[in-house]
Amino acid sequence: MSPLREAKPKVVVCRSLGPAMPLLAQQADIDLVVWSEDRSCPRPWLLENIPGAAGVIVLLGDKVDEEFVRAAGPGLKVVSTMSVGYEHIDLPLMARHNIRVGYTPDVLTEAVADITIMLALMAGRNDNNVYSTVKNGDxxxxxxxxxxxxxxxxxxxxxxxxxTRTAGFLGFGRIAQATLARLVGFGVTHALYTGNPASSNSSVRDEELKTRHRLQALERVDVDRLARESDILFVLTPGGAGTYHLVDEAFLRKMKPLSLLVNTSRGSVVDSDALAKALKENWIWGAGLDVVEGEPLITEDHPLVKEPRCVIVPHIGSATFETRLDMATRAVENLFAGLFGRDMPAELRV
Amino acid sequence: MSPLREAKPKVVVCRSLGPAMPLLAQQADIDLVVWSEDRSCPRPWLLENIPGAAGVIVLLGDKVDEEFVRAAGPGLKVVSTMSVGYEHIDLPLMARHNIRVGYTPDVLTEAVADITIMLALMAGRNDNNVYSTVKNGDxxxxxxxxxxxxxxxxxxxxxxxxxTRTAGFLGFGRIAQATLARLVGFGVTHALYTGNPASSNSSVRDEELKTRHRLQALERVDVDRLARESDILFVLTPGGAGTYHLVDEAFLRKMKPLSLLVNTSRGSVVDSDALAKALKENWIWGAGLDVVEGEPLITEDHPLVKEPRCVIVPHIGSATFETRLDMATRAVENLFAGLFGRDMPAELRV
Known part of the structure; x- marks a missing residue:
């Protein structure tokens, strides 16, 4: 093997990155192998192609486990996923093998905040009914x-x-704050949130946000007050055991009869059966969901799909050309940083 | 007839005003006649009941013409319509008979600006496709x-x-400015508009708006630049002969391939056939419409209803409890002002 060939690290890409592919294809100093169909690469193809890889770009559907690492061999330096989630990657395993892991947070904040506002508006405006009114010729x-x-x-x-209008946030991270910034233009006057215990830092931040957005109040509250006082409740907390069914029957029973619930984070936070009951029995007015527990196995007879005041879109929060291109670009940047030993724009550590 | 009976003016209400009815029913000093079904009152009922009326509350469907005035008789002082539009009222006739006319502008500005943003988001996010994806179980x-x-x-x-993002406004009145205020939270950087010739007043206003919203530009332009430079084009101009088909094939051909068109003002401003062609041939990305030329006779085989990247809702811009209640309240206030010779909150003059 010539030194020249040795200098070219092998990179396997598990899915065409569409308009972001030139970023990879134009690199003369890598040996590129791409599954170019617009569907997940079959596992056998992956296992056949990763031996000798120094870097792999994966998506949510590609399991990065013992089998993956063994097949790749000892030269694997970096796994870069085009996703914010990393449930498909065995992080302790990566650490044991000194494999760096990149992901793509942050870049989708604005796109998800957009769809959060869209769903709040659609839920209030009976979009299921008005849609069929036009589509059916009524x-x-x-x-x-x-x-x-x-x-x-x-x-x-x-x-x-x-x-006055009170926006409530279950979770008050980047997306919630970007959503609040949009709500100001709609005249929202009060913001309440639950989240990690307030530190002195968050009081300073809250004071700054309250002033910047000219709010009458911005307050960290307990879950009980959040449920009782919100006109629109935004679920924007991470998934997992700690937030499982935080929005349950007891929570929904406390909400105002004309209030709206919007979930653009993780389906598991909201109890679907309780929400369907809340809508059917008019505990709340409407709901807008980009995520549903058990997705994508949400069929037409799902209780929430049948609820006329529940608007559901199929987890498209980040589905804009701009954001997906940013995610793909970030995945490529993370890959190169891992290959050539530089700082990653977004690196996951155990 | 006793003086007491003479002192009680007769008021005819052509449609139940729902939650606003107590405002009328609680008035002891009027003689109230209400068509209380939730549909337009039949013309014979109206003609039978308005003789001797001093005031009538009407809606868009009730034609206020010679026949109406003749049936009411010389005591008619005021016609109050619960609508912004007044195509159904013969204004010169009203002037000749010294009948004052009230209407309900302004109060629906915020509701229409809300739905304008909703349609911009839905048009960009392929809501027709994503809706059926969930509804059909796909x-x-x-x-x-x-x-x-x-x-x-x-x-x-x-x-x-x-x-950067450029919002274009065909017409730059109250609703357009309320829409712009909402767009700021989405990071819109440039605003262009066409409208009445710039006066020194509008330059001052534009400077003030530009500063308040921290825009990089806010500029009155010609229709050609508006079409070429807008990422999102908002049609917010009054209807009528002067704006008929302002958005036609020539206009649409100038627009950017990823641009969106949103119409929440009057259907007649946009040529439906040209818009359907623009969507089919990808001159623009998508459209969101609350109004369509020829509405409500828009059937399921209408070219725009069949277009997958066209979102249509059935003229529900002002359809919120808050706004409709404000409109009904304003209609009642106008009526009383007309009955008792006070200034009207919103009076129409020829």
């Missing part, structure tokens, strides 16, 4: 008559005669 | 596999690698 039928309170819902923005 | 099927650029669309908000 708009054109004589029995579709305008009426002063037909197809109405609670208004997200404030008005002269309804001058 | 999310649960094995062939629904996540893929890096599946179901993507252009992002409304700015990102680190895509740091």
């Amino acid at each position: 708009w054109a039928r004589p029995n579709f008559a305008w009426s002063p309170f037909k197809l109405c819902g609670p208004q997200l923005s404030t008005t002269l005669s309804s001058p | 999310w649960a099927r094995p062939n629904f596999a996540w893929s890096p650029f599946k179901l993507c669309g252009p992002q409304l908000s700015t990102t680190l690698s895509s740091p």
Whole structure:
């Protein structure tokens, strides 16, 4: 083997990165192997191709485990996933083998905050009903008559005669704060959140946010107050055992009858059966969900899909060209940092 | 007739105003006649009941014409419509008979600005496709596999690698300005508009808005630049002959391939056939419409209803409890002002 060939690390990419591929293909100093179909690469293809790889770009569906590491061999330096989640990667195993791991947080904050606002608006405006009204041609039928309170819902923005609005955040990280920044333009006046115990740092931050957004209040509260006082409740907390079914029947029973619930984080935080009951029995007005417990196995007879005041989209929070390209770009940057021993833009450590 | 009976003006209400009815029913000093079903009152009922009326509350469907005025008789002082539009009222006729006319502008600004943002987000996020994906159970099927650029669309908000966004406004009145205030939270950096010739007043206002919203630019432009430079084009101009088909094939051909068009004002401003062609041939990315030319006669085989990247809702811009209650309240206030010779909150003059 010539020294030149030795100098070219092998990189395996488990899925075409679409418009981000030129970033890899233009690199003359790597030996590139790509599964170029727009579907997950089959496991046998992966195991056949990773031997000798120094770096691998993976997605959520690609399990990075003992088998993966053994197949790759001792030269594997970096696994870079184009995802914020890393449930598919055995991190302690990576640490034992000195394999660096990159991921793509942060870059999707703005896209998810966008869809959070979209779902809050859609949930308030009865989008399931109005959608079928147009799609089925009901708009054109004589029995579709305008009426002063037909197809109405609670208004997200404030008005002269309804001058306050309280946004509640279950979890108050980057996406929640980006959502709050958007809500200010709708006249939201109060923000409540639950989260990690307030440190002196977060009081300073809260004071700064309250001033910047000209809020009447920005307050860390307990879950009970959050449920009782929110006009719109945003679920923006990580998944996992610690947040499992935080929004359950007891929580939903405390909410206001015209309130909205929006979940754009993890389906497991909200008890789907309790939410369906809350909607059916009018404990709350409506819900907008980008994530549902048990997804993607959500069929047309799922109790929430059948609920007329529940709007569901199929986990597309980060699905914009800009954000997905940023995620792919970040995955490539992480890969190169791992290959050539530089600092990663976003590195996961155990 | 006793003086007491003479002192009680007769008021006819052509449609139950729902939660706003107590405002009328609690008034002891009027003689109230209400069509209380939640549908338009039949014309014969109206003509039978308005003789001797001093005030009438009407809606868009009730034609206020010669026949109406003749049936009411010379005691008619005020017609109050629960609507912003007044196409159903013959204003010169009202002037000739010294009948004052009230309407309900302004109060729906915030609700319409909300739905304008909702439609911009939905148009970018392929809501027709994602909706049917969930409703049809496709999310649960094995062939629904996540893929890096599946179901993507252009992002409304700015990102680190895509740091500018230009919002264009065809018409720059109250609703457009309320929409712009909301867009600031999404990171929109540039705003362009067409409208009445810039006066020194509007330059001062524009400077103030630019500073308040920290925009890089806020500029009145010609229609050509508006079409070419907008990432999102908001149609927010009044209807009528002067704006008929302002958005036509020539306009749409100038727009950017990833741009969005949102119409929440009047259907007649946008040429539906041209828009359907623009979407089919990818001149623009998507459209969100609360109004469509020829509504409500929009059937399921309408070219825009069939377009997958066109989101349509059935003219529900002001359909929130808060706003409709404000409109009904304003209609009642206008009525009383007209009955008792006071200033109206919102009076229409020829």
